Amino acid sequence: MVAIINAIVVPLLFSIVVGVVDFQKECALELPSNGWHDIYCDVIPYKVDLSHISEMTNLDVSQNNLNAIYIASDKNLTLSTLDLSKNNILNSCNVLTSSTVRVRSTILSFNKINNFSMCLDTANLTLSWNHIKSLNKADMVNVSSLEILDLGYNFILWIENDTFVGMPNLQWLNLKGNALTMISEKTLPSTTLLYLDVSENYDLDRSTVFEPFENLVELNIARNVKLAPVVLGSGPRLQALDASHTNLTEIPVTPAPLLGSLILSGNMIRVVNSGDLDGFPLLHFLNISGNRIKTVEDDAFGRLDLLTVLDLCGNMLETVPKSLPGSLETLNLEDNKIQYLEIEDFDGCKRLKTLNVRKNNIRHIQDLTFASLVFLDVLDISENPIKMITREMLTGPVRLKVLKLESLAAPETPTFPFTDTRYLNRIQLAHSKHLAAILLNDSAVLSSMFQLDYLDLTGCAVYSLPTRLPYYMPKMKTLIVQELKCFCSWLKDWLCEIHASAKEYRHPRTNQTELRLRNFRQKKLQSSVESVQCTRGNGKIQQVFDVKHCATIVTTSTYRITINTNTTEYAAVFARLRAKDLPKNTHAVVEPTHPGMIVFVCVVFLLVILACGTVWIGIRGDALKRLQWRQNSADVDYQTIEIKSLESLNHVERW
Structure with a gap:
């Protein structure tokens, strides 16, 4: 058998030659014609010769049942990423390279490695989801270059003292999802670490202290229920702390002047006192969700002048906290017990962009409550027992893009409650039958929704659609209904327009330096409009999207829309409204079936x-x-x- 196999020619005479060492089958690699740099082989050989490659960013040989691999080249070559995940590699030393090949990042997750060993000189090593049970100093050979080490989700029970002494450059260590019972400055590199994740070990107890880790920038101790109360020390450089699900009963009183992100979700905190957060003057992200907070003292958050995100969902609040900071951009109050919304609740939140009061006990919203929120993009008042929503209640957020009114009975609502639709592109009305019926029968509101591209009517008992809906919503991309019993001919043309528009503006892949080796082909995803079905009167299912029909309606390559007597009205609307999105040197042309008649009339x-x-x-x-x-x-x-x-x-x- 010939030892050297076929070469592949790509742009700029880029080529790949693969030599077969362990396997006795020839593997001819071919690039597909669609421009994707994916290569498919029934057998991936043991040795990969990259001598004919001048430059490569990533080499992906994952999911190929490999036990070992050797990468060679006759000239200097640097790989940013070598992905060997989801193979059958038993030892990381089974991954070898020639002296001319350098690998910066090696991914060996989801293999069968049972002990830590390293024969490859790399700066970033991922060994997550393997079978490693312990870390020993004797196994740490050729590790001086390591800067990032991911050992998450193994079975590590203990770490020998001074194991990481030979890693002077190690800054990022992930030990998430193991079975550690204790850690200290003797078992971990306390002086060099900037990022440490020991979450989900479960058996770490309160004897664990983090005072020696004075250079830490990010610390994750989540889901260690025996750690509380957490002893963090001074934390002079700490910028991010995740202490969620650690059985905390109060906010940790730890001076961390640089802390910007604090996550305390899933604990048992009942009260937020004024002054509890004074030790974190630079805090911009605060998550205290899933606690038992019923009381928030006035000005508890008002002193955080840089706070932009506040998450209080899943607590027991009965009112909106007072004196919210003016810098706030995202406020999540979902799943509390708030009964009323008033003007003063958000009066100081001039920069608020996202407001979520979903799943509370809101029965009334005072008029002009949201009037001051001129920059609000997302508003969610779903799943509340409010009986009537008026337009005055929702007046104010003129730039609103997403409106969520799901699972609202609101039986006394007279008209659709939101009319300022200049920027609105998403409405979610799932399981809000009354509001959905009002919207679909209000031509004045529908005609103003030119920008709408997402409408969810799930569970709204909508069996037919207004015939002028494509005209009202020419930019619609996603329309969700459970069942349409009445099939309309215009729906076919509308789906063709949506399909053609999505296909025309699909962005091609721009990464030309990535090589993937695969022994399988991924299934091609179908367009969303291809799955649209309608139910006829006799109960039979009818597939609405028809490729042959679309071929007679839209030809996107030349931006020309051909119409017939049955689709003149809507094709004209499509041509008119889509024309403004086309390049300046192109034109949407509407061609009538009888041009002579049109000329005569003109x-x-x-x-x-x-x-x-x-x-x-x-x-x-x-x-x-x-x-x-x-x-x-x-x-x-x-x-x-x-x-x-x-x-x-x-x-x-x-x-």
Whole structure:
């Protein structure tokens, strides 16, 4: 058998040659024609020769049942990432490279490695999800270059003292999801570590102290229920702390002047006192969700001048905390016991962008409660027992993009409660039958939703859609309904338009330096519109999306929309409204079935205009200049006036 196998030619004479060592089958690698740099092989050989590659960023040989691999090259080559995850490698020393190949990051997760050993000179090593049970000093050979070590989700029970002495550059250590019972400055590199994750070990107890780790920037001790109360020490450089699910009963009183992120979720904190957070003046992210907080003293959060995210969901609050900081951008109050929302609740939150009061006990919202929230992007008031939502209640957030009104009975609501839809692109009305019915029957509100691209009507008993919906929502990409019993011909054309638009604006892959070796082909995902179905009157399921039908409606390669007598109205709307998104050197052209008839009508229309103009000028010759000026003024704004006036017409043909 020939020892050297076929070469692959890619742009700029880039080539790959793979030599077979352990396997006696020839593996010819071929690049697919779609431009993706994925290579598929039935057998991935033991030796990979990269001599013919001038530059490569990543080498991916994951999921190939490999026991070992040797990577060679006859010239100097540096790999940023070598991915060997999900193979059958028993020892990390079974991964070898020639002296000319350097690997910066090696991924060996999801293999069968049962002891720590290292024969590859790399700075970043991932050994998560293996079978390592202990760390011994004798196994630490050739580890002086390690800066990042991920040992998460193994079975590590203990670590020998001075194990990490030979790693002077180690800064990032992940020991998450193991079975450690104790750690100290003798078992871990306390002087060099900047990031330490010992979460989910469960048996770490309160004898563990973190005072010696004075250089830590990030510390994660989550889900160690025996740690409380946590002894952190001074933490002069600490910037992020995750102490969630550690049975804390109060906020840790630890001076950490640089702390910016604090996570205390899933504990048993009942009260937030004024002054509890004074030791964290630079705090910008605070998560105290899933506690038992019922009382928040006034000004408990008001002193945090840089706080942008506050998460208080899953507590027992009955009112919105007072004196919220003006810097706040995200406020999560979901799953509490709040009964009323009033103007003063958010009066000082001028920068708020996301507000979530979902799943409370809200029965009334005072008018103009959200009036001061001019920058609000997302509002969620779902799952509340409110009986009536008026437009005055939701007045104010003029830049709102996402409105969530799910699982709201609101039986007394007279009209759709939100009308300022200039920026609105997402509405979620799942299981809100009354609000959904109001929306679909309110043509004035629908006609203002030009930007809407997502509408969720799940569980709203919507069996038919307004025939002018494509005209109202020309940018719609996702429409969710459970069942349509009435099939409309216009729905086919609308799905074709959505499918063609998504296909036209799909961005190609730009990464040209990544090589993937695979022994399987991933299944091609279908377009979302291909799964749209309707139920006929006889109960049979009908597939709405039809590729052949779309071929006669839209040809996206030339931006031309061909129509017939049955689809003239909606194809014209698509052409008109989509044209503004096309490149300047292209045009959306609507081609009628009978162009001669259109020309004839235009000529007659022009003659009528000329005749009327002649009569008018003869009668009012003295006002010719004034008429000329008014006509020119109309020409300047004609495009804008025409588009807006379309929203008030009953028939698009009149346009």
